[in-house]
Amino acid sequence: MNTLRVLGGIVINSVERLGRASLFLYEVLLGSWGLIRRFTLVVQQVYAVGVLTLLIILVSGLFVGMVLGLQGYNTLVKFGSANSLGLLVALSLVRELGPVVTALLFAGRAGSALTAEIGLMKATEQIAGMEMMAVNPIQRIVAPRFLGGVIAMPLLAALFSAIGVLGGHLVGVGLLGVDAGAFWSQMQNGVDFRDDIMNGVIKSVVFGVVCTGIAVFEGYDAVPTSEGVASATNRTVVYSSLAVLGLDFILTALTLGEV
Amino acid sequence: MVGRKTMELWVGLFVAAGILALAMLAFKVGNLTTVDVVDGYRVTARFDNVGGLKVKAAVTMAGVRIGRVTGISFDDKTYQAQVTMDIDGRYKNIPKDSSANILTSGLLGDQYIGIEPGGEETYLKDGDTIIRTQSALVLEQLIGQVLFNKSTESQPPAK
Numbered sequence: 379m380n381t382l383r384v385l386g387g388i389v390i391n392s393v394e395r396l397g398r399a400s401l402f403l404y405e406v407l408l409g410s411w412g413l414i415r416r417f418t419l420v421v422q423q424v425y426a427v428g429v430l431t432l433l434i435i436l437v438s439g440l441f442v443g444m445v446l447g448l449q450g451y452n453t454l455v456k457f458g459s460a461n462s463l464g465l466l467v468a469l470s471l472v473r474e475l476g477p478v479v480t481a482l483l484f485a486g487r488a489g490s491a492l493t494a495e496i497g498l499m500k501a502t503e504q505i506a507g508m509e510m511m512a513v514n515p516i517q518r519i520v521a522p523r524f525l526g527g528v529i530a531m532p533l534l535a536a537l538f539s540a541i542g543v544l545g546g547h548l549v550g551v552g553l554l555g556v557d558a559g560a561f562w563s564q565m566q567n568g569v570d571f572r573d574d575i576m577n578g579v580i581k582s583v584v585f586g587v588v589c590t591g592i593a594v595f596e597g598y599d600a601v602p603t604s605e606g607v608a609s610a611t612n613r614t615v616v617y618s619s620l621a622v623l624g625l626d627f628i629l630t631a632l633t634l635g636e637v
Numbered sequence: 638m639v640g641r642k643t644m645e646l647w648v649g650l651f652v653a654a655g656i657l658a659l660a661m662l663a664f665k666v667g668n669l670t671t672v673d674v675v676d677g678y679r680v681t682a683r684f685d686n687v688g689g690l691k692v693k694a695a696v697t698m699a700g701v702r703i704g705r706v707t708g709i710s711f712d713d714k715t716y717q718a719q720v721t722m723d724i725d726g727r728y729k730n731i732p733k734d735s736s737a738n739i740l741t742s743g744l745l746g747d748q749y750i751g752i753e754p755g756g757e758e759t760y761l762k763d764g765d766t767i768i769r770t771q772s773a774l775v776l777e778q779l780i781g782q783v784l785f786n787k788s789t790e791s792q793p794p795a796k
Contacts, residue, residue, distance in 0.1 A: 424651065533655025575663055
């Protein structure tokens, strides 16, 4: 009997949180509309969320591309098709690894920082103070962060993929001696703009909305104590990563149209 | 906290780099420059067997890509496959009696349509049908044929 009650409690709690999150997201979207006139707020957040994440994105993009080059070469050379290395590297980066790894890194680097920042604002009653001064905290605090994340994510993913391709080129052509012409021409023949690149861009936009959405909601919804902020930050990273990986499968299945 | 000017500069650099990366992906990695058929016209052709031909496969003439396959369907009156293709509007002077062949790039590569020009003075236009077609080479049938020929060859001639 008691277990049933606990189960019911869990379900009610999660549905309630989901409802709060939807309402919150709706308010954030409304708040974003008014931000067009005060774009400096968003620029600040693009700096905090995007530019400061740049280093980790570029370094991991480069190394992921280089590893793909090495691994792919060793597999392809067995089938005598090492010339397709460029295609392999570009397709895996543009379609999958670019958006997904960027989103995971983003959740760890920027999402957790967003949650902690907003959660601490709540814990130190800055948000309550704003409400007291008739400033809408969602519009002033949350919406710029949300928009900044949504703007930054596709750009970060594109940079990740681009530098990954360069990394693959570095290893494949520079180190392993794949022909540079074949590397690029096979890539250009095999990668379709609409099917592959736009697919990746759409994925990264969706991941941007989901990751920053989760981050700002967890921060805003955090229990205003140091423990509450800590567990909210934790939840941000876990939920964002799970959501990204799950959504990735759904989006891939939808765009490939084979399921 | 950095100054506002530096911050704006960094954000500007970041956005520009992101857009540049996207452009590089589109033009250098992808094939945005060659993919689209410009105000093309649609012609159809009927084949006895399309083999592994797929929608979006290339339509080529003299080895140069001039269009792509837009649809493959089965006609249950003639028991043939009906293939529609878009041909780039730049190439208007394809004779009406040209023949369409389904070819394979390499031994195991993708299948595509190759058009051999005919000799007529009238040209294909939107909605036309290519009459002369040659079906895909199905490897299994070929192997079967070779084996069949071998087995009939090796038997002693009947008297």
